[in-house]
Amino acid sequence: MAEIQSLAGPLPTIPDNLTLAQFILDSQHPARPIRTADSPWIIDDRTGRGIGLEELRVRTYGLANALCFRYGIILLFSPNHVDYLVAVWAAHRLGAVMSGANPLFSAGELEYQMRETRAKMIITHPDSWGVALEAARASGVPDEKVVAFDVEGAPDERVGGPTCVTVQALITQGLETPPSFVERRLEEGEGKTKLAFYNFSSGTTGRPKAVAIPHIAPIANILQLAAHNKVNQNYCPWEEQRFRPGDICNGALPLYHIYGLVFNSHFSFFCGMSFVLTAKFNFIEFLKNIVTYRITHLLLVPPQIVLLCKHPAVKDYDLSHVRYITSGAAPLSRELMERLVEIFPNAALGQSYGTTETCTVVTSLAIEKKQDLSGSAGTLLPGITARVVKPDGSLADFGEPGELVVKTPSIALGYSNNEKSTKETFVDGWMRTGDEVKIEKNAEIFEMLKVRGFQVAPAELEGCLLDHPDVADTCVVGITDDYSGELPLAFVVLRPEAGKRAESSASAANDIKQSIMKHVADNKVAYKKLAGGVEFVDMIPKNPSGKLLRRVLRDKAREMRASTKAKL
CATH class of the missing domain: 3.40.50.12780 (ANL, N-terminal domain)
Structure with missing residues (x-):
């Protein structure tokens, strides 16, 4: 079994x-090796500047000390930034919860995450300032609780001018202010x-x-x-x-x-x-x-x-x-x-x-x-x-x-x-x-998926499909079949030139599909053929890390199949 x-x-x-x-910044576990003395923790790829443990600890303390008397729960709405993890650790020093949001979100998507997490503050990137401000206002979060990471030229017109609060300003304030918080310590088992x-x-x-x-x-x-x-x-x-x-x-x-x-x-x-x-x-x-x-x-x-x-x-x-x-x-x-x-x-x-x-x-x-x-x-x-x-x-x-x-x-x-x-x-x-x-x-x-008792790895077929000159991206799913159990169906994003050909006529689109199916048939054993067919889509759904949302396309395939049967 x-x-x-x-x-x-x-x-x-x-x-x-x-x-x-505390585990990362303060403790030494038996499984943890000793870091070499000249090895920075973070290197900023733009400038080459190295940031060591003590600087990270100090910045984390300063930000936590400032946030303690200004704000509640934190939502981070930004691409990667050298202070991103400082903000995470500062939240943890205070006993707060951090929630990271995709910096490509619309204001409506960000508002949804803010309401779900009950966030009372946003730390954002200057390029996302307008979206963050719109979502904050819709969620009832005051403008002054939208804070910007520091980048070259900020604060500027992207972040509401010189009155905008920045992370660096908060860190400076926190380091110049007497301690105003007691770090959250967990009881045994509370982790x-x-x-x-x-x-x-x-x-x-x-x-x-x-x-x-x-x-x-x-x-x-x-x-x-x-x-x-x-x-x-x-x-x-x-x-x-x-x-x-x-x-x-x-x-x-x-x-x-x-x-x-x-x-x-x-x-x-x-x-x-x-x-x-x-x-x-x-x-x-x-x-x-x-x-x-x-x-x-x-x-x-x-x-x-x-x-x-x-x-x-x-x-x-x-x-x-x-x-x-x-x-x-x-x-x-x-x-x-x-x-x-x-x-x-x-x-x-x-x-x-x-x-x-x-x-x-x-x-x-x-x-x-x-x-x-x-x-x-x-x-x-x-x-x-x-x-x-x-x-x-x-x-x-x-x-x-x-x-x-x-x-x-x-x-x-x-x-x-x-x-x-x-x-x-x-x-x-x-x-x-x-x-x-x-x-x-x-x-x-x-x-896996299974065709006539044979196991088929979707990734194998996807690799073959990506070798076809017309295919820009793809995802293979299994669709139920009474005879074979499952049949491989390929959702395909075409390259721009092929997309234009497919849009020119139904005949041209069909020719491209046949060419793609033949490509797989010529390079794979018979049971791995795309017997479920090829469907063109504008994009393959993925999560922010690039994971194929295969279940979304499986559901789409079922809906397409049910619709086809209803028409017969």
Whole structure:
């Protein structure tokens, strides 16, 4: 029966009386290596300025001291910024909850998140000032409680002129003012219930849901990742150890998303690594940063992987010093992984899988593997138990597809203000992911669909489809079929030239679909053909980290199929 516990060894002790800020900034865990003296915590990729622990602590204290007598709960509405995590930690020093919002939100979307979290203050970027102000006013939050991060030239017309309050002004005020707060200290066990974050889920059904994440959850996931990767253990020669003090990690993933917030940034800090923070992702600048800062570790999402594999500029940069790459949010095809090996021959390469509800990582590249091209999302982290459940509620066998259900110490408490969804997703300590997978006996997980009894990995077909000259983006889902069980259906975003041809006539659109289907048929075994067809869409729905919202397209496929049957 497909219920399996992690094979990656014991889980370290997880403190349940610390806030995340205290765990990262103040404490020394036995699994945590000693940082090298000359290694900054954060490097601003624009200026190259390094920021160390003491400066981060001082800025965090100053901001907390100023916020204590001005504001309540904090919502961060900004792209990455050198003070983004300072604001997170300041909130935690005060015992407040932080909620990060997508900086591309409209005023209506931001207002929704503000009301769901009952936020009383927004820290925003000058470029988002107008949207933040509109949402704040609609939510009943006074203008003076909209604060701007400092950028070159601010305050200016983007942020309401010189009267605007900035984060730097608050930090300065807080450092010049006598202490006006007592840091929140947790009782034993309180870390399991005291909230640290309201992170929003992908919202595949209805509006996005606020995931209530207690302090112990990110701390547990950091320690799970450390144990999985044998951090601070002499399991092999120093040169071959995967995460070491002095290593340098990219910081291009958005910090308002759980992947960037926990795995990318806080785990890097725990390992004694430097975090090269990128405010706005630009691929050419990204390549330059890898070389300039000698970045050794790349935590990425599939769209960035595709650029690395296909962009002509990559050949102009020496990337041989990169030692580790993982991709999360959506499965990668074998074709893309093989291309990555060609570009990064010296790097450990693999995939990771996680959710907001599990406070990030559930599986990742096993420490025993150098490069995993199998399409696996990796093996279970220590402390995690997983099941694969069939539609009838019974457990699938190893190698059989079903819904992934997991139990982990990093699990969220549920959804805020949504008892129905909480009861559906969080069941007796288990979390239903909604993702169709199979588990092997070695605890590796593969996302799957099943055609005539044969297992088909959507990522494999997506990799093949991306090789077609007319395809810009794609997502493959399974649609129910009485004969085959499921049939692969490809939703495809066309390249601009192909899109114009498709719009010119129904015949031209059909020719492109036939060409795409033939491309797959010519390169894959018969049962992997796109027997479910090809549908053109304007965009593939993804969450902010790049994860394909496959369930959204599965629902769309069902609606299309039901509509077609109704017309017959």
